[in-house]
Amino acid sequence: MSNNYNPFLNFTETLDKAAKAIGMKLSEYEFLKHTESELKVTIPVRMDDGSTKYFDGWRIQHNTLRGPGKGGIRYSPDVEINEIKALAAWMTMKCAVANLPYGGAKGGVCVNPRDFSESEIERLTRKYAISISPVIGPQRDIPAPDLGTSAKHMNWIMDTYSTLEGVCVFGVVTGKDVDNGGSHGRHEATGRGVSLIAQEFMKMYGYSPKDSTIVIQGLGNVGGVSAECLYNMGCKIIAISDISGGIRNYNGLDIPSIMKFVKNKGLLKDYPNGDFERIDNAELLRTECTFLIPAALENQITKSNAGDINAKVVLEAANGPTTVAADEILFERNIPVLPDIMCNAGGVIASYCEWVQNINGSHWRIEEVNDTIDRYMTNALRNVLEIQRKYDITFRLAAYALALQRLTTSFRLRGFLA
Ligand SMILES: NC(=O)c1ccc[n+]([C@@H]2O[C@H](COP(=O)([O-])OP(=O)(O)OC[C@H]3O[C@@H](n4cnc5c(N)ncnc54)[C@H](O)[C@@H]3O)[C@@H](O)[C@H]2O)c1
Incomplete structure (x- = not known):
């Protein structure tokens, strides 16, 4: 992370913009700063x-x-x-x-x-x-x-x-192993949710999975499962990377073989040469594609590379991968950014399922967990879209506005606002 980048400032700036877009006064949401x-x-x-x-x-x-x-x-x-x-x-x-x-x-x-x-x-x-x-x-x-x-x-x-x-x-932590109070479906949940959002947006923008090309930065829990789900859906994953670098083939990569290697603790740089070119992370982000999915770290799409992004849609799987300045550039370039706080919620929804099971001393089948994730994700997406259309704002500001409305309602009901 660059020394002068302050992600908390990134958060408060976005909060201010979302509040302004829906006409909310600082005194109503200042507690979130x-x-x-x-x-x-x-x-x-x-x-x-x-x-x-x-x-x-x-x-x-x-x-x-x-x-x-x-x-x-x-x-x-x-x-x-x-x-x-x-x-x-x-x-x-x-x-x-x-x-x-x-x-x-x-x-x-x-x-x-x-x-x-x-x-x-x-x-x-x-x-x-x-x-x-x-x-x-x-x-x-x-x-x-x-x-x-x-x-x-x-x-x-x-x-x-x-x-x-x-x-x-x-119930003190979630994401445990299934044999130690964990939940079925938790490991795959975030990546599954990311692919669910991608699928919904393909429908909205008139892409079919087989016409959609995907670039993913990061091949850990989130990026790896997203790659597998989107590959299984029929999408072409044309470039992926991890901390050691990336690989690209515009005709599509062999995701099952790559994931088998990576899960064995392998770094992509050691994946045996094959039908692909080796690229660095900067080049990966510039790759022309339908969906660019940053799934590694924050502060990856910044004002210095936002002008080079060649994706139809950016779908944030990592937390905070796009800076406020980059968001503005992508908006001007007509590239929608589907925000992290909506796209990567699958993990926390599955965590919620795990916590409820722990507190109640129960075990859910994987179908119950996946149904719950799908229901919560679909509702969140529907609620965000309603606000996005009502105020004609970006998806990120719409998601923030939805959260602001819900949080200030609680604040008011607790007696802190008139
Ligand atoms: N795990 C979850 O359920 C979950 C849920 C919501 C959000 N997230 C967010 O998703 C992101 C990834 O989390 P994760 O659980 O997959 O982590 P992880 O540790 O399993 O994987 C991270 C991946 O990113 C790669 N990476 C690290 N630095 C990189 C760099 N500079 N360039 C390219 N690739 C790099 C690593 O090699 C690895 O492949 C984080 O921002 C995290 O906060 C995770």
Whole structure:
């Protein structure tokens, strides 16, 4: 991330624009410019060689008006407070757009997991869980995986928190393994939701899956599952990338073979040469396509490359991949941007299903989870489209406006607004 990029400012600027578009006064939504609470922790971890290293970590609740905080835990060497604040705020908006009974929160640790052994990461995760235990809980704030974390980390957090409480508390985190209180369908949920939105927009814009070419940046949980779902739908995935670089074939890539390789912890740069050209991430973003799906990190489409984007539609699978300035350039160039807080909500909807199962001590079949995701995603899309048409604004501003309306209603009902 570039040093002067502040994603929380990106959030508040978009908030102001959306409020202005629907005639909402600052006094009605100013509470969303503040986080409710921010916990900063220092995590000492004993290394395998006997030395001790110290890691910075955070857990931030942006807003819990509509329910307990909900949001992932990110392990990345670039993690810093403004990034966590922005990610927490985007969760508030996303949960409101999806109409889930949750607020927004996020956590992170400044660490590159690839630099440490599994036992070092386990000790780090358990110590981090202890440090943030006073501010999390099934009715307080429910973490989940994000960049650099997975079901394994959630299992450790759930176990550590349960040990502290002296009872089994499955509902403290979501995204756990199915055999440890997790839910069927959670792993695929975000990518499935992304492909569902793509499918709906293909219908709207008159594309069939087989005429649609797709470019995906990031091949992790979200990008990888999106690639598989869209490939299975009949779309041509013409370029993909991960942190090590990308590959492109305008006639379509062999996604099943690539995913098999990547799931085995392979980086794309090591994928054996074949019927494709190797490209870097900058070139990937410039590739001509129907849907460009950034599914890696924030701040990828900026004012310096927005003029080069060659997609008919940008569908944001990652959180915050497009800056405010880039949004304006894409708008002027008539390239619609389908916003993260609508497109990647599948994961948090599945997390909601997992949490409800944990609290009720029940198990849902995968069909029940997928039906719930489809229902919530379709409703969110319908509600966003209504606002977009009513005010003739971008999809991002419409999604923000929907969240603003729902959040200010709660704020008013709680007695904070006249
Ligand atoms: N996992 C979820 O359910 C979920 C839900 C909503 C939003 N998100 C968001 O989606 C994004 C991806 O999350 P994930 O869970 O798939 O993470 P992940 O760690 O599983 O995968 C991230 C992918 O991005 C690639 N990547 C990292 N840096 C890159 C770079 N500079 N250029 C190109 N590729 C790069 C990695 O190699 C990897 O393939 C994040 O923004 C996350 O916040 C995730």
